[in-house]
Amino acid sequence: MDTTRNEALGAWMKEHGYSSNTLAEAVNRALEQLTGRTGGLDGSSVRDWKAGRVRWPKSATRRALEDVTGLPATALGFVPRGRTPSTPAAPQEDPDMKRRTLVGGIAVAVTAAAAAPGAAAPRRIGMSDVNRLQQRFAEIIASDHRHGGQLGIEQRAAELADEALNLQNAGSASQRVRSNLYACAAGFRSSAMWAAIDGRRYADAKAHMREAQALAEMSGDQAIKFRIWSHAGAMYRHMGRPADAFAANDVARNLHITRRDPMFASLGLARQAAIHGAAQDRTGARRALDQAQEAIQRANPDDYRPVWLLAFYDQAELHSLALSAHIALGDHPTAEYHAHRCLATLRPHMRRSHAITTTRLAHAQLAQGDLETATATAMQVPADAAMQHARVSRMLQEFGSALRATAPRSSIVQTWTAHTRDDWRATA
Structure with a gap:
């Protein structure tokens, strides 16, 4: 049995400060979220991965590991059964190479560097x-x-x-x-x-x-075209230009990749719903969300998809976009529901998304008059995100302004002011 060491996994663990034991614990927690049962991994399990004694973990374990790291198993150096690890041999025109992207690690x-002038033969x-x-x-x-x-x-x-x-x-x-x-x-x-x-x-x-x-x-490349135009739609939505957002997102949604893969169709529809929310179109938002949900349920989880899509789009992100739509529409109870569902299923590596969702949840709670709960929620946002992430920082500033306008002389406002003054500035 080939037991070539998994250098890619070892490099990822070193970069992110994981020991064998702590990675096993993180994967066990992710397994419990996925299956409802606590995983049975320990440090020796991870050491077997690193040593190459286990080259392709079981499917649930792989998914949990991908949830923790935010990367496909192949990007972490694991090799599917029946395949051999990549070697530094001369490049070959392998028709299946596109399905083996990211193999060999992340480091x-x-x-x-361009070929030197006057070289005897150009590099291939x-x-x-x-x-x-x-x-x-x-x-x-x-x-x-x-x-x-x-x-x-x-x-x-x-x-x-x-x-x-x-x-x-x-x-x-x-x-x-x-x-x-x-x-x-x-x-x-x-x-x-x-x-x-x-x-x-x-x-x-x-x-x-x-x-x-x-x-x-x-x-x-259809997938990267979709990503760019979908990002453009999100950009114009954040800029308060829903007409341009619709136009850009429609370019993404009309690419044939959305007809071939329901996962792309679902993402396009979910972002369309968020734009409908910004445009105050309640019916359009709900219709797009229903269609996005139907499409994600049709998607085959085993189909090949690019790493950028695998890393973030799932049921949690659909709830996040639904949250955005309903916040914009002023439907705060429904927004709160989607915020809780998003946070319950959000993968551990999605730290930025966790901060944004928590902040939006605080806004939804405040708009319903639950000042104490809203303030406690907002205080859960990590200080580094509150100080360093532009979107989170602005939303929390808006939260503080709304809180002071609602209850200007309350002890809750004093608690929030002290939190922003002491806890946030300590990380500055």
């Missing part, structure tokens, strides 16, 4: 180079779900987009490889765009969007 550096660029870029894309996705909206994430994603484009000039490559390089560059630009949207840097987001759209057209 491999991208080699994007292959799918192994594409895979290394996709590994870095997984890192960007994971960072976004941990921190969200940070300028550093935006800048790093933009740099990696440039590295992907540099590879186009670094040597010879097949058309298939070149199309994949453009798709990688478009993916990085779309992540830079989303970080700028999340950080409310809309002028920068639009600049990233224009470049991402051009790159996506050159790649011909």
Whole structure:
């Protein structure tokens, strides 16, 4: 039996500060959320993974591990049964390579240096180079779900987009490889765009969007086109421009990938519902949410999907978008219901989403007159998110203003003021 060490898992654990025992505990908790039964893993189970003695854990364990890390099992170095691990052999035009993206771990550096002038023979660029870029894309996705909206994430994603484009000039490559390089560059630009949207840097987001759209057209990749136009719809919704949001989201929803895969259709419809909410269209929002729910239930969980979709879109995110729609519509009891459902099913790595959902829940509770519960909820938002995440920070400032307007002289306002003064500033 091949027991090649799983270096990718070890690298992820080292980066995120997990020991074998603490990772086992985290996966056990995720298993309990998934199955209703506590997992039986311990430190020796994780050590077996790292040593390569277990190359493909059981399906429930894999899903729980993916929930904890925010990455597909293959990105963590696990190899499906019947396959052999990737090796650094010469690039081959393997027709199944697209289904094995991210294999080999998340800590491999991208080699994007152009060939030196006057070199005897140009370098051959292959799918192994594409895979290394996709590994870095997984890192960007994971960072976004941990921190969200940070300028550093935006800048790093933009740099990696440039590295992907540099590879186009670094040597010879097949058309298939070149199309994949453009798709990688478009993916990085779309992540830079989303970080700028999340950080409310809309002028920068639009600049990233224009470049991402051009790159996506050159790649011909339907999934990344969907991501870019769907992000554009979200951007215009946050900017208070629902007509533009509808137009952009419709481009995403009309791509043929939404007819082929109900998961893409569901995401497009859920975001459409949030736009209907911003436009004060109650009927449209409810219809789109019903359709999004029906589509996600039809989706085959075993179908291949890109890492960015796997990392965030599920039932919890659908509840999050429903929460956004109903908050905008002023239907605060329904918004509170979706907030609780979202928080109950949100995967552990979705820290940014947890902070946003908790803040929206506090707003829904305050709007219903439950000042004490709303304030207690708002105080659960981690101080780093409250201080460093632009969307969360603004929503909490709005919460404080609404609280003071509702009960200007109450002890609850004093409690909130002390919390923001002492707890938040301690992390500044």
